[in-house]
Amino acid sequence: MTYFTKTYDEAxxxxxxxxTNYKKFISWYKNQDNxxxxxxxxxxxxxxxxxxxSFKVYSSDKKENLIPFDIIPRIINSKEWDKLVRGITxxxxxxxxxxxxxxxxxxxxxxxxxxxxxIQNNTAFLKQIIGFTPPNKTYNHISGIDLIKTNSxxxxxxxxxxxxxxxxxxxxxxxxxxxxxxxxxISRYKVSENRNYAKYLSEILKKSxxxxxxxxxxxxxxxxxxxxxxxxxxxxLADKLGVELVEGKxxxxxxxxxxxxxxxxxxxxxxxxxxxxxxxxxxxxxKEDSFxxxxxxxxxxxxxxxxxxxxxxxxxxxxxSIYSYIPDIxxxxxxxxxxxxxxKTFKCRxxxxxxxxxxxxxxxxxxxxxxxxxxGMLVGxxxxxxxxxxxxxxxxxxxxxxxxxxxxxxxxxxIYTKKGLTPRHVDLRCFALLAQEKVTxxxxxxxxxALKKGSLVVNSSQGGGTKDTWxxxx
Amino acid sequence: MLGSTAxxxxxxxxxxxxxxxxxxxxxxxxxxxxxxxxxxxxxxxxILRTNSIRHHFLKKNNSLDSLNIINFMLKDPKNFNNILILxxxxxxxxxxxxxxxxxxxxxxxNTCWLYLNEELNKKINESKIQTIIKNxxxxxxLIFGFLERSMLKNEILNFCYLxxxxxxxxxxxxxxNTRYYLLLDEKKIRFEGYDNFQLEMxxxxxxxxxxxxxxxxxxxxxxxxxxxxxxxKDMPKSLMFCxxxxxxxxxxxxxxxxxxxxxxxxALSIQKKIKQKxxxxxxxxxLDSLFKLNMTLAANIExxxxxx
Numbered sequence: 001m002t003y004f005t006k007t008y009d010e011a012x013x014x015x016x017x018x019x020t021n022y023k024k025f026i027s028w029y030k031n032q033d034n035x036x037x038x039x040x041x042x043x044x045x046x047x048x049x050x051x052x053x054s055f056k057v058y059s060s061d062k063k064e065n066l067i068p069f070d071i072i073p074r075i076i077n078s079k080e081w082d083k084l085v086r087g088i089t090x091x092x093x094x095x096x097x098x099x100x101x102x103x104x105x106x107x108x109x110x111x112x113x114x115x116x117x118x119i120q121n122n123t124a125f126l127k128q129i130i131g132f133t134p135p136n137k138t139y140n141h142i143s144g145i146d147l148i149k150t151n152s153x154x155x156x157x158x159x160x161x162x163x164x165x166x167x168x169x170x171x172x173x174x175x176x177x178x179x180x181x182x183x184x185x186i187s188r189y190k191v192s193e194n195r196n197y198a199k200y201l202s203e204i205l206k207k208s209x210x211x212x213x214x215x216x217x218x219x220x221x222x223x224x225x226x227x228x229x230x231x232x233x234x235x236x237l238a239d240k241l242g243v244e245l246v247e248g249k250x251x252x253x254x255x256x257x258x259x260x261x262x263x264x265x266x267x268x269x270x271x272x273x274x275x276x277x278x279x280x281x282x283x284x285x286x287k288e289d290s291f292x293x294x295x296x297x298x299x300x301x302x303x304x305x306x307x308x309x310x311x312x313x314x315x316x317x318x319x320x321s322i323y324s325y326i327p328d329i330x331x332x333x334x335x336x337x338x339x340x341x342x343x344k345t346f347k348c349r350x351x352x353x354x355x356x357x358x359x360x361x362x363x364x365x366x367x368x369x370x371x372x373x374x375x376g377m378l379v380g381x382x383x384x385x386x387x388x389x390x391x392x393x394x395x396x397x398x399x400x401x402x403x404x405x406x407x408x409x410x411x412x413x414x415i416y417t418k419k420g421l422t423p424r425h426v427d428l429r430c431f432a433l434l435a436q437e438k439v440t441x442x443x444x445x446x447x448x449x450a451l452k453k454g455s456l457v458v459n460s461s462q463g464g465g466t467k468d469t470w471x472x473x474x
Numbered sequence: 475m476l477g478s479t480a481x482x483x484x485x486x487x488x489x490x491x492x493x494x495x496x497x498x499x500x501x502x503x504x505x506x507x508x509x510x511x512x513x514x515x516x517x518x519x520x521i522l523r524t525n526s527i528r529h530h531f532l533k534k535n536n537s538l539d540s541l542n543i544i545n546f547m548l549k550d551p552k553n554f555n556n557i558l559i560l561x562x563x564x565x566x567x568x569x570x571x572x573x574x575x576x577x578x579x580x581x582x583x584n585t586c587w588l589y590l591n592e593e594l595n596k597k598i599n600e601s602k603i604q605t606i607i608k609n610x611x612x613x614x615x616l617i618f619g620f621l622e623r624s625m626l627k628n629e630i631l632n633f634c635y636l637x638x639x640x641x642x643x644x645x646x647x648x649x650x651n652t653r654y655y656l657l658l659d660e661k662k663i664r665f666e667g668y669d670n671f672q673l674e675m676x677x678x679x680x681x682x683x684x685x686x687x688x689x690x691x692x693x694x695x696x697x698x699x700x701x702x703x704x705x706x707k708d709m710p711k712s713l714m715f716c717x718x719x720x721x722x723x724x725x726x727x728x729x730x731x732x733x734x735x736x737x738x739x740x741a742l743s744i745q746k747k748i749k750q751k752x753x754x755x756x757x758x759x760x761l762d763s764l765f766k767l768n769m770t771l772a773a774n775i776e777x778x779x780x781x782x
Contacts, residue, residue: 051577052569052584226569235572245573249782250478261477263629263727263779 005423007409008151010074012423021075021472028185029072029421037071038418040181044069047180053173053232068465069174070415071181073191074426074447081443081471084147084155084430087340089439090330091160092143092432095317097333099139103130103313113332114325118349121400122322124315124370126278128285132302134311135210136436141309142201142273143432144168147340149411156343156408158427160323163315164275167429167446168197169233172240174446174468190473192443197431198240200442201273204435205241208307209270217270219243220260222251224276224292234275243273253296258306271307278312320369320403321347344406348399357404358395361388364404366395379456381407410456413467415449425450427458428469444469475574477780480633482571484775487637489564490583493557494614495645495680496525497607500547502678504603507540517675518543524645524652524679527553544603549594557610558594561587574630578620586613632723633779639723640772643716646703647768649679651761657700673699680711705748713764717744720771727779737774740767 003015011022018026048066076084101107102119103126109116119125144165146158172195179186202219209217223234225247238245250260251269259266274281280290285298300306316322324345327338346353346364357364361380368376378391395402412423430445447467448458458464499521506514518538522528530553531546548557565587572580593606625631650657656672673694677683682702689706690698706712721741725732732738744767751760775781
């Protein structure tokens with residue numbers, strides 16, 4: 001076997017030596033018939049195709065794409081995982097305190113921890129909800145925290161996704177698929193369960209209801225519709241939650257309450273798990289020409305007659321310029337040292353840092369502060385001179401919109417190919433659920449893998465794939 | 475249940491039923507083609523008229539060439555009712571109502587869609603036509619099988635069946651309407667062999683030739699064919715059977731309120747009309763009025779259950 005990687009590999013120390021987490025797995029793997037594995041690998045894709053697990057890339061045609069699935073699991077031990085859980089819990093709580101404060105007293109600004117212009121000039125900061133506390137004081141009910149590993153000790157947080165984080169359905173489908181393909185392996189390994197995600201999600205949504213009696217609130221999942229890239233996930237989760245999957249046109253505000261149109265007439269809605277961005281929620285408050293939302297919804301929300309999860313305005317905290325302040329935010333609200341580290345971030349809004357960024361573009365990854373999905377970014381070491389100079393002008397024109405990070409040597413994990421195992425770069429999205437100041441981190445998460453050799457871009461919209469993530473029970 | 479979900483379920487099954495019906499017609503035409511029948515052109519003409527696509531087809535084609543017609547009905551983008559487009563719409567509605575249907579039903583629909591896309595996007599040669607039709611019909615049967623076996627017996631299922639039977643009624647009445655002259659009083663028109671052949675083709679176009687012959691001791695007569703297609707309550711494609719099923723499903727959705735509802739009342743009036751006319755159905759205006767009543771019934775359902 002030739003297995004060669006320049007960066008930290010999670011499975012192999014070198015070709016002949018396997019790390020502890022993977023020892024049992026690799027010895028199992030070596031006993032497998034390669035032709036059989038090749039067949040199983042293609043069966044896996046067939047399985048995804050037949051069940052309709054798909055992801056759509058924004059493009060003019062209506063084509064649905066499958067996210068490639070790799071059959072080699074990513075394995076994390078319980079000690080590493082415990083640290084991640086503590087770190088994620090800390091971040092999720094701090095972000096909720098930050099949001100409550102920033103739309104309330106703004107103590108963090110008064111104390112000079114965060115510059116005022118970072119908030120005031122930020123389009124993700126919703127002036128419309130200043131002074132309003134959401135039902136149950138919860139903003140980020142659902143968070144997707146992106147992590148990367150660079151060596152044996154540390155996971156770094158790359159992004160805190162709290163607008164409308166997606167991917168949980170793939171996490172569950174990946175596990176289902178692995179159990180179908182390798183039933184004996186999972187039980188032998190004592191992998192902890194992640195398919196309870198929907199159960200926990202259902203619990204936190206019920207708890208978030210503005211109704212005094214929270215026994216049977218009417219919860220709906222609001223989707224932009226079947227042409228949205230994540231529609232599969234919307235339908236998948238609505239199904240698992242046992243709630244109606246609605247579009248804006250199914251909803252209407254009647255007598256200060258939100259209602260959905262059923263075959264027997266209007267029925268009151270208590271909680272919206274929304275999968276559309278803030279600006280589309282209510283054309284009377286935000287984007288006037290939005291057809292995805294509900295006219296008057298924000299008024300119902302302000303009267304605390306409906307819960308919106310995540311709460312409108314949450315987006316400010318996953319803004320990439322706020323990201324660099326998260327360690328300070330943790331210290332300010334929790335009085336604790338951050339358990340998980342941030343990736344070093346240069347803020348182009350600061351003169352000295354901007355100069356450094358412009359001088360070192362070929363070494364850095366530059367991101368738009370409001371960008372997502374791997375779009376609008378420059379990967380310096382892989383970019384051509386023309387691309388770099390074009391991007392330089394973009395940054396100079398609008399330095400407030402950009403941050404830069406050093407190119408990280410993302411860890412690699414083995415993926416399966418016909419010729420055997422080969423290393424590819426990975427990241428990890430963990431899902432955390434928050435209700436009544438209690439955080440539940442779902443075991444494992446979604447490992448995304450850059451399938452092209454040497455590539456660092458793991459986004460499914462740009463050719464990334466996924467793996468099942470195993471947390472070994474202690 | 476959301477009104478929009480009921481809408482998707484209803485239309486999902488209208489489209490699936492339409493695909494099935496269209497395939498049966500293609501199959502009956504193709505059989506004649508294989509036999510080099512001298513009646514081939516008449517048949518294709520009737521089939522194209524039944525589907526309201528004759529005009530569109532003849533815009534592009536000068537003659538009723540069998541393979542061109544089959545291609546047109548299966549996949550030509552100029553035909554907005556081609557099998558690919560119809561099934562695409564069925565699947566789109568299935569995705570919209572994905573939460574309401576079981577994964578068995580969804581996978582059966584999705585697998586059929588994948589199959590059609592793979593097969594119909596290739597060049598279709600003569601030798602494959604029968605295989606494609608047979609396989610697709612089997613896959614559709616699987617959808618109905620899972621619908622029956624895996625779904626709860628509740629209003630979700632009722633809307634699936636309402637779509638199915640409204641569409642099936644529409645298909646049968648269209649077939650009858652296109653060829654009503656064959657069913658006219660036998661004393662007036664007598665082209666014995668020719669007539670019998672065309673009557674047989676009516677039955678074949680809804681895949682019911684064998685069951686008719688079995689029920690009628692191998693004797694084919696216009697009045698019997700009419701009765702079979704219009705009034706026979708045991709025959710799953712007859713108008714009477716379809717309207718009875720529609721009534722049953724409407725009752726089940728409305729629970730105790732059904733007598734008040736317009737859709738229910740209209741379905742009853744269709745049933746009554748068929749019963750009253752059972753001995754004297756042989757005219758165009760009767761069939762035409764049934765066709766229109768069925769359209770009104772569909773509109774009633776859409777309105778009453780808050781479809782969008």
